[in-house]
Amino acid sequence: MPASRATRQAWVVWITAVVVYLFAVFHRSSLGVAGLAAADRFGVGPAALSTFTVLQVFVYAAMQVPTGLLVDRFGPRKLLTAAAIFMGLGQILFAVADSYPLGLIARGVLGLGDAMTWVSVLRLIGGHFPARKYAVVMSLSAMIGSAGNLVATVPLTLALHNAGWTMTFLVAGAATAVYATVAATRLRDLPHGVPAPVVERVTPREVVRNIAAAWRTPGTRLGFWVHFSTMVAPTTLGLLWGVPYLVQAQGLSVETAGSVLSLLVIGGLILSPVVGTLISRNPELRVPLAAAYLATSGALWTLLLALPGRIPLWLLVIAFALFAVGGPASSVGFALAKDYTPARIVGTATGVVNVGGFVATTIAALTVGVLLGVTGGLGAQNAFRVAFVAILVVQSLGTWRMAIWWRRARAVVLHAAARGEEVPVQLRRRRWDDVIEPAAA
Secondary structure, three states: OOOOOOOHHHHHHHHHHHHHHHHHHHHHHOHHHHHHHHHHHHOOOHHHHHHHHHHHHHHHHHOHHHHHHHHHHHOHHHHHHHHHHHHHHHHHHHHHOOOHHHHHHHHHHHHHHHHOHHHHHHHHHHHHOOHHHHHHHHHHHHHHHHHHHHHOOHHHHHHHHHHOHHHHHHHHHHHHHHHHHHHHHHOOOOOOOOOOOOOOOOOHHHHHHHHHHHHHOHHHHHHHHHHHHHHHHHHHHHHHHHHHHHHHHOOOOHHHHHHHHHHHHHHHHHHHHHHHHHHHHOHHHHHHHHHHHHHHHHHHHHHHHHOOOOOOHHHHHHHHHHHOOHHHHHHHHHHHHHHHOOHHHHHHHHHHHHHHHHHHHHHHHHHHHHHHHHOHHHOHHHHHHHHOHHHHHHHHHHHHHHHHHHHHHHHHHHHHHHOOOOOOOOOOOOOOOOOOOOOOO
């Protein structure tokens, strides 16, 4: 069990771990501003370009549950060390790759390393900090990780312009690989004096059983759809299509586009600790906060897609700043999984939730690329207007499913409270809390 208060060692361990996550976010986001350069370097069109991000995100999503099992088995220190090595090697390979297949392999290796970071950081937070600080420290971690995204906007644009593709990514990859030695020596899985838990080997059948158990839990399912719906817009824009949209469809310079894209990051930096503190002190506001963001985001997308011609810069600035709320809002999903999932499968549930946003991003990013390829003859403005409908559709799907599982999760809590059981959040029954079957599919 973690100490009743955060110790100096806990903060040292956390800072060391969160730097690995910062590297991960940087590498994950690097194509957000390098996408146009990548298209020229590898001689590919929109659909093939989107495959870089889709492959990386697919590997990330596919590795979430295995990463949870690996963390249970080997501990977060070893996982974060391996993550830094994989990300460093992947970015170095991407720096020297001169063919499309080799570039895909590099992004796949990056995705493998990236996949090991967030779940490991969450495990370290749970092991070193008291439970009441979990949401706040988790949000601080997301905030600092967003600094990696910030470096992947204007600074990366300048580095690519001045140092070139190969040198820029070689330096980034080498720095990440070297940091693996820091992670290996400074991290500790648990505080001094806390015995390591006995971890039994898990059979494939038990893995499937745990995943199924987590998926059947309404709180986990709600967390998945919160993560799915809130992350899709900022992640799809930040990872790949933001700069091409701003440059090709809206006529901005690459530097100005990078500055607008950085609003996704700056918003996350400012809002992550605010959201973390808010949902920690008022857990009943978690899902309403996510719902408010989704309503605002849906209205913005409808406006951006409906307006003819180029969008005024002031409106783009407002839109990207508001889309930034989706990143901090997605942390609601992890808090729900932690509160409503049995302790024995909470790691699996966290992995399941984390898959949500990246599944949504995979679908949206690939669909946008395909639609841009199909509608290229309409001109950049109209092509992006058609292609970005995919983001709105994916977000709307997630919002619909989130609403359904919010009611079902509330039903579980209300029924448990009526039986006199202890529940994580005290809820007041509303008129729309009609009698439903909580476990319904």
